[in-house]
Amino acid sequence: MCRWLAYLGEPLRPSTIVLDAKHSIVAQSLNSPLGAETVNGDGFGFGWYPTGAPQGAEPALFHSIEPAWNDANLRELTRAITSPLFFTHVRAATAPPIQQTNCHPYRYENWMFMHNGAIAGWRELRRDLTMAIDPSLYPNVLGTTDSEVLFHLALTYGLRDDPINAIGRAIRTVETVGHDHGVQFPWQGTVAVSDGTTLWAFRYSSQGRTRSLFHSADIPAIRLMYPDQERLAAFGDNAKVVVSEPLNDLPGAFVEVPESSALILDMDGYRHQPFLVG
Structure with a gap:
């Protein structure tokens, strides 16, 4: 599978968490104790909304098929810019080829999307799911991943x-098509999507055993717990x-x-709600 990170808050140099954290996303690309694969070296992507960009502006993207731990441009970029909202994704390819168009995050207008997981039986389900995409959106599908198809289904x-209803309908479509093809548990994954202001994250699998996903505690509360952490x-x-x-390994962080x-994040805080239950 893959590993990913999404940040929302005051403008920050992405290197602070992409590179410099004890268990940063780049560190996870080389050693991922909670992942389905220990190493996630089949390319990566970094997407960000520039500081000061107007509402509705497109995010910028940087993709590479190099391992994240070996890419000097990622280090240069994440140390040079600031952003109030950014995504980073390191890839462990399941079946589709290793190419830039298969690296997350994906973009459509002001929206960004990334996914860790897989559609089971993808080779058999791919045609039916792709044909369910709105024809006006289909030309924007540039790669071969199940994730990109899911994104465009949600747009459809x-x-x-x-966003919550659209992601839910897209996943239910995957499950319906999968069951029609005899796939018992068609969907597995965690998803992040943003319009540049709000961040939505989802954790769901058809089997009820989804890949790991965490969010940080409130920063003021963490400071109270760890006043000596500079x-x-x-x-x-x-x-x-x-x-x-x-x-990091700080308990409670x-x-x-x-x-x-489903997890909704904006400048007012965090909100959880049940997703595809029942």
Whole structure:
């Protein structure tokens, strides 16, 4: 599978958590104790909304087929910019080829999307799922991954108006098509999607045994727990991180996202709600 990280809060140099954290996403690309694969070296992607960009602006993307731990450009980029909202994804390819168009995150207008997981039986389900994409959106599918198809299904089902319902409908479509093809547990994954202002994260699998996902506790609360941790000074009070694995070993600093749930993050805080239950 893969590992990913999403940040929302005061503008931050992404290197602070992408590179410099004890268990950063780059460290996870080389050693992922909670992942399905220990090494996630089949390329990576970094997407960000520039500081000061107007609402509705497109995010910028950087993709590479190099391992994240070996890419000097990623280090240069994440140390040179600041961003109030960014995604990072390191890939462990399941079946599709290793190429830049298969690296997350994906973009459509002001929306970004990334996924850790897989559609079971993808080779058999691919045609039916791809044909369910709105024809006006189909030309934007540039790669061969199940994740990109899921993103465009969600766009087809109204992602821009109701992200939670649209992601849910897209996953239910995967499950319906999968069951029609005799696949018992078609969907597995954690998903992040953003419009540049709000961040939505999802943890769900058809089997009820989804890959790991965590979010950070409130920064003021963490500071109270660990007043001597100087590295916390880099974060504003509204800083929030969602990540496949905790970025450090401080007890209480990261909270597991419940199974079958949607997580909504904005400048007002965190909200959980059940997702595809029943």
